[in-house]
Amino acid sequence: MSIMIQVKRLKKEYGKETVVDINSLQVKEGEIYGFLGPNGAGKSTTMKMLLSLVTPTEGEIQVMGREMNDKTRVQILQQTGSLIEGPSYYSHLTGMENMKIIQALKDAPRKNIDKVIRIVGLENHMNKKVKNYSLGMKQRLGVAMAIINFPKLLILDEPTNGLDPAGMEEMRELIKSFPKEYGITVMVSSHILDEMEKIVTNIGIINKGHMIFEGNLAQFKRSSSPSIYFKTSNPQKTFILLQGKNPKLEESGILLEDLSDGKVSHYAKKIIDEGIEIFRIEERTKSLEELFIQSTGKGTL
Amino acid sequence: MLELIKTEFFKMRRSGIWIPIVFIPMVSVLFGSGNYYLNREILQSQWYSLWTQVSLFYGLFFYAITIAIAASYSWRMEHKDNNWNRILALPYDYSQIIISKLISISIVSLCIQFTLLIFYYLVGEFVFQFQLDFPREVIIWGVVSWIVSISICALQSFISMKIKSFSVPVGISFCLCFIGLGFYAFKGLGENLTYFSPNSLLITSMPSNKAETFEVLEYFKMIISGLGFTIFFTCLSIMSIKKQKV
Incomplete structure (x- = not known):
């Protein structure tokens, strides 16, 4: 070619x-x-x-x-x-x-x-x-x-x-x-x-x-690992619980960046131990837009 | 190159460009004929006298301004709707693009001149019913002043390429007509001053105050000077495109 x-x-x-x-x-x-x-x-x-x-x-x-x-x-x-x-x-x-x-x-x-x-x-x-x-x-x-x-x-x-x-x-x-x-x-x-x-x-x-x-x-x-979405019964409480990990609060769950498989199970256990129910754990690939923002630290507009 | 020139005329389709081409020479002939009619007592040379009156306003202002309108129109099509980017991305040399514009505007100038001569002929033949034959000199003046007008085409094409506005280059042309008149009339710096501006050349080439033939040398000087201005403004335009890319 x-x-x-x-x-x-x-x-x-x-x-x-x-x-x-x-x-x-x-x-x-x-x-x-x-x-x-x-x-x-x-x-x-x-x-x-x-x-x-x-x-x-x-x-x-x-x-x-x-x-x-x-x-x-x-x-x-x-x-x-x-x-x-x-x-x-x-x-x-x-x-x-x-x-x-x-x-x-x-x-x-x-x-x-x-x-x-x-x-x-x-x-x-x-x-x-x-x-x-x-x-x-x-x-x-x-x-x-x-x-x-x-x-x-x-x-x-x-x-x-x-x-x-x-x-x-x-x-x-x-x-x-x-x-x-x-x-x-x-x-x-x-x-x-x-x-x-x-x-x-x-x-x-x-x-x-x-x-x-x-x-x-x-x-x-x-080149960038996907983010993990936890849908839980109490997003606010989950958010406070994982404060140190820089979570992003969404309507019915929270989003965490850069998690290895081991970390995912570790946090899941932590959430459940707090008495919060987990309904769903999703992997979310980032859009180019998000990757761009991540690499420049700024939005495109 | 031939395709580029053909395209220039294709682009003028369904445009209003023919209106000034027909209208302005017509008005010039009307003005001139009116003047002639009112001063028949003094003006006794029939065709020649009518010519002096017709070419007065036409040679001083109208011809150059009509060319300016045509050049502005031609370039406005390229300034509008992002055509400039496409023109520069065409597989042609910049010189070919500039020269084809010049040729197309010069042909428009020929049309303007042709319309003038037709109206002039019609008025002389059918309105005033001159007894003498249609003078051959007028044809020569027509051809020579057209050749000289090409330098105005090159000048106006350059101005209209640089200035995106339609009316500003026409206004500049109007000012240049006055400067040309100055060069033509002001003999203090020598008889030859008229050869140093395209607009005064145009006035010179259309004798409006002396209905007599020029010497061959005078024609020669006019054409050489006109050619010089044409080459100068054409080169300036080509250089300007190259510089614009920077």
Whole structure:
């Protein structure tokens, strides 16, 4: 499996402010890479540097084995599709006219238009002016434009922004189909960390311009032990009893972090000895959001 | 590259851009014809006299401002709705993007000029019913001033690329027209001052106060100067895109 994007020490400064400073970023062929982080973490700036829309202050970017610079960008961009900071479109033109423009400019076969609009499910709206599209339809048009030439690499910046839950699910399904059905490698960003969990293979988590984790999603989730939930007859009393263990009080139980099997049985016994009944002991895997908060000590918003 | 230029015209579809292209030259001819009609006693050279009146406001202000509107319109489409990101991610050199914009605006400028000449012809032929033949010089002035206008297209394209507003570049164009008029009229620094601003070049290329032919050398100087400004603003635009990425 070859490497689609390889970044070494990438840095972007605006004046004295460092917006992006990452040591490495690697996207492999055929995967869906989730680029996650809160708003303002540097996701868009990084993606713009990968596409040569922004010049890095320092660092080296290789896309499809070639160094990205002013000389190579045209060749690289021929095999790339992108959607950066929301969809781009001419609102006074129809969906079909917008598609014709991008098809001509990307020198894609005419028949691709029908193909991609069917993929994104816009075939019944092509004669409508884009200004009358809903945000979800604009996003889908944006994706259709990005894949018009079935690029090797697709870079999508927050493609689910502004979509309703059903639209988000559709977008995820769509993205999921790209590597398998069309051989497109996808790098997708989101400020909602959990959103892409179901479809991505590898992730990069960025915060304040720094990559705080990069690698396999499952591995990341394993790196932190699950929390244990005790549902008891008296949560308040349980909470006071285990005060020293930093419990979290919930409506009908308490939550404890980092417990070994031995500790679980030890605390269970302690609770029962106090005369509190235990109804249920559950293992809870943490969401990416929670893991993020845990590793940065802060929320994403 | 050809695709880029074709696309520029495709984008103008169903837009209001044709309204100023038709309307402003029409108004120029109306103004000029009115002036001509009121001063028939003095203006006795028929086609030539009408031309001096028509080209007066048109050459001084209207032509350059219509070009400014076209350039603003063309760039506003890219400033709006996040198109800038997509344009820069297209597999084309920045120079190709800038030059195709320039070519499309220049062709719009040709359309403006063409509309002016049509209205001018219609008024002269059917309203005033001039006896003389349609003067060949007018065609030459039309072509030369169009070539000169390309430098205004390059200048306005640069301004509209840099400024996201629609009206500010048009306002700037209006100011530049006055500066151009100054360069044209103020001979204190020498006869050649007019060759040092695109707007005064445009005024010069449309003789409104002397209905006589230029010397070949004068045409040559005008075209060379216009070409110089065109190249200058085109290079400036390309450099500006590269700098903007920083």
